[in-house]
Amino acid sequence: MKLLIAEDDRYTREGLTQLLEKEGFTVAAAANGREAIDLFNREKPDLVCLDVMMPELDGYEVCKRIRRTDPAIPLLFLSAKAEEIDTVLGLELGADDYIAKPFGVREILARIRAILRRTQLLTQKDATLEDFDLGPLQVLPSELRALRNGQEIQLSLRDLKILQLLHRHRGKVITRDQLYEHAWGLDYYPHSRSLDQHISQLRKKIESDPTDPQLIQTVHGAGYRYP
Numbered sequence: 001m002k003l004l005i006a007e008d009d010r011y012t013r014e015g016l017t018q019l020l021e022k023e024g025f026t027v028a029a030a031a032n033g034r035e036a037i038d039l040f041n042r043e044k045p046d047l048v049c050l051d052v053m054m055p056e057l058d059g060y061e062v063c064k065r066i067r068r069t070d071p072a073i074p075l076l077f078l079s080a081k082a083e084e085i086d087t088v089l090g091l092e093l094g095a096d097d098y099i100a101k102p103f104g105v106r107e108i109l110a111r112i113r114a115i116l117r118r119t120q121l122l123t124q125k126d127a128t129l130e131d132f133d134l135g136p137l138q139v140l141p142s143e144l145r146a147l148r149n150g151q152e153i154q155l156s157l158r159d160l161k162i163l164q165l166l167h168r169h170r171g172k173v174i175t176r177d178q179l180y181e182h183a184w185g186l187d188y189y190p191h192s193r194s195l196d197q198h199i200s201q202l203r204k205k206i207e208s209d210p211t212d213p214q215l216i217q218t219v220h221g222a223g224y225r226y227p
Contacts, residue, residue, distance in 0.1 A: 001116065002026040004045035006036035006062060007078065008054045012101075016049070019105060020112075033057025040066055045073070047116060050095075052079035052086070063093045072144050072157065074119045076111060078103070084197075092201045094156045119157055132167050134226065135215050137206055139163055146206065153205050158183045162202060166216060166226035175223040199224065 003025050007013040010031070017027045028043040030036035034056040040048065048066060052059040059077060066073060077090040077098045090098040096115050099108060131140050138147045141160055146153045155163070161183040165174055176195055183198075203210040217225050 001047075002028065002043060002045045003112070004028045004030065004036065004039055004043060004048045006030040006033065006039075006049065006054060006059065007051040008032055009051070012051075016108075019109070023109060033059070033062045036062050037065055041069070047074040047076065047112060049076045049078055049112070052077055052081050052090070060089065060093055063090075063095060067094045067154065072119070074115045074157075076115060078108075088197055088201065091198060092204075094154065096156065096158065132164075134163055134167050134206075136208075137163075137215065139167075148206065148208075155205070158198065159202050159205070162199070162216075163206075166224065170226050173219045173222045173225050179223065 001024075003020055005013060005016050005020070005027055007016065007029070008031055013029050013031065017029050020027050028039045028045060030039050032055045036048075036050065036054075037057070039045075050059040050062055054062075057065075059079070063075060063077075066075065075095045077095045078101060079086060079090070079098070080101045087098045087100075096119070097111055099111060131138065133139070134146075136148055137153075139155070139160070140146065141164070144155050144157065144160060146155055146163075162179060165179065165182045179195060199216060200210070203213050203216055206215055207213045215226060217227055219225050
């Protein structure tokens, strides 16, 4: 399994590389955003870890360019920017997770393994998935995108999982625990606001009016529902 680490701080970059190689991963390490893009295109990694504040190109811009090339590649932000808006922006750009510095060695290993486990399982299932409609939205799982009135919407793996679950249980309440288990994985429970933040960002992508959502409705005290 090959990982790309893009981190401008030499000590963090070298420490992560040593840690991950010791755990059996092959690591390609970049010191700035442009080098990260070059290594991504050349090395074809299985997962990308991006620092946000890097010279040449920042992590957000690198994420955008990588997502245009490969919308399904698992991607994790590592950043000293720990405000809620930073986390939301990273997730909105399509990151699978966001870890604020400083982080523990066990935590980052657990997060990387959890992302790889979830995305590998979803990829295996994708082979049998068919397109489906969610109201006016045509969802194309194998391409990680949707169409609304002919306009293309890019989806993350987690977006897709949430939409799949709502579609399969139309009219029924999907509890928060069910969404956590399906979209985040049984062994990883994010902090309580992660789900609400993610649903909010997903609504901005797919709803014609996110302030009056029609596709993902909140059932107060219970969860969410696709009517």
